[in-house]
Amino acid sequence: MNFWEIGKRNLKEIYRNPVLLGFLLGMPVAFMLVFCAAAGGGQASPIAMSIVDEDLSQTSSAFRQNLGNIEAIEVNEPIYSEKSQAQEDLEDGRISLYLFIPSGFEEATRTQQAINLELAYKEADPMMGLQLKPIIEAVGFEFLGTAPPLNVELKGTESKIKNPAVNFYAPGIVVFGLMILISTAAEIIAGDREKGFLARMFTTPARPWDFILGYSLPFIPVLIISTFIYLGVGMALGLTVVGNLGHAFLIFFLIGLCAIGIGMIVGSLVKSESQAGVSWIFIVPIAMISGTMFTVERMPSAIRSVAGALPFIHAVDASRAVLNGSSFSAIVLDLYWLIGWAVVLFAIGILLFRRTMVS
């Protein structure tokens, strides 16, 4: 049970260190406050609108084009072909509103029958629908000439997600927070090597596995408690948990293990506690390209491939998806990816850490 004694000591060294805790807890919480507050303002113009085009005709396409030319509207890509998909995305908070062009649109324009379009929006935010209705009707009027009449029906949908911005940022920042464990673990290990504490402990009868467990297990309660705190703050800011919170925890736990593994690797390779600070050189860029704070959709495909090979983007995507209501089957692939990385990183971490014990 020597590992228990070493682990207990390490846990105390962590929770009694205000600087380490400041980074680990303070920074993500501050980020969450800033990002969620920054995203909490009113919708900026132009209004992003999705379109469900069931008609998929030349006329409907031309009509969409005309809508896209209006400054006040930004038409989201891709165009939905099925209403159910758009409705699901609206409910899950991925889109704010959509315009439904029913099949028979071209036929109706040709035969000059009345046309009913449907503008679906979230009930929590009816203003956008009200703003857009006259604009769309005006475009329709111009596009079609005087007749036939084009009616835009407003249809409110109650979204389960109260604040889509918080649901976007919070899971990403939880993953970013857990990435800080890389530097926490690296600093503890490198510091104890630099100051000779490990060497002193090596003169005791503790065995190599006591050290490996004693220097990895204490980070697990830290990881669990940090996750609770990050999520707690997220919820206080309006994070809506639509899906299974347990699945989200599983994802956060796995990415936390990956971070501890990387921390052990860095801690074993660098020579001093201050050198362990180099971990920030890759924590921040990887956090950026993994979409913890910004959407990666507009990043070049090469960068997205790099991010996709690493575990973090999978944790970000999967946790966002489960929190927004996706089923377990939707995140299974991401989970495999995370488990694989956690195993590999831990194995390398143990190998390198063990190597430091032999001289």
Add this chain to the structure above:
Amino acid sequence: MNAVQAFKLTKAFDGLVAVKGIDLEINKGELFSLLGPNGAGKTTTIRMLCCLLKPTNGTASILGYDVVKTPFAVKKLIGVSPQDTILSERLNCWENLALIGKVHGLSSNEVRGRSEELLETMGLMERSKDQVRKFSGGMKRRLSIAMALVHDPKLLFLDEPTLGLDPQARRAIWEYIAALKGKKTILLTTHYMEEADLLSDRIGVIDEGRVVALGTSQELKTNLLEMHSMVVSTENLTAEVLEDLRNKYSRLEMAKERLRISHKDLDFKEIVDYLHSRGVTVYSAALEQPTLEDVFIEITGKKLRD
């Protein structure tokens, strides 16, 4: 069986040979000092004996257990206070002692009992519940030594136990070490000759990775010092007298009115009588007690604290 037995112990780092075939025998219950300047190989020797470094060549055993073949048997028997005071800075005294005690297999009760005893002896009880990062250098060093003792080891390694401490703190630690004498086998390294002189049963003088002299402090001083010195305070010395003395004795140093004469077989009376006969006033004359530093300079030709 000796407490420590080393035979041709050698350690090379990337071509630099730090320890060059040291032979060492330390008896049970003895306080043995390795005395030498910085970089002489003292710490490297201790690190090999503590199973922290594998010897490049040679063998060493602690109470019969080989340090390379049976390191864990050795680690159960030893207590180590490393050169740099290494503590868990955010733990208090009790927690630091418990960590080492428990890793050595002591029960919670045993740890508590031993810690209480040691904290009292080392005068740390009052601050025992404070995180040790707030302690002074002397307090940290005392706790570090207590940590090496908590599991009641058979052999205690003290690597430069008073390095960098002020004279008061140093004296306090000397008292604790002196109190341990005879109860434990102790291997101490130091580059303070006063420390080695005061505490040791035997001293091994180490320089450039070799043990260059071995014996009790007295043995080293009497056997190894070929020259003896005397200091005379005088007045009205003439150039002629000085010339005479210079011809007769090996070394003559003159500072103000103080004359220092060094020679292999120095005859106190002969010198004083000669000075009187030449009409020189002698205020005082005394033979100089040799120090370990003199011994060291004699053997290695260099100052100890280089």
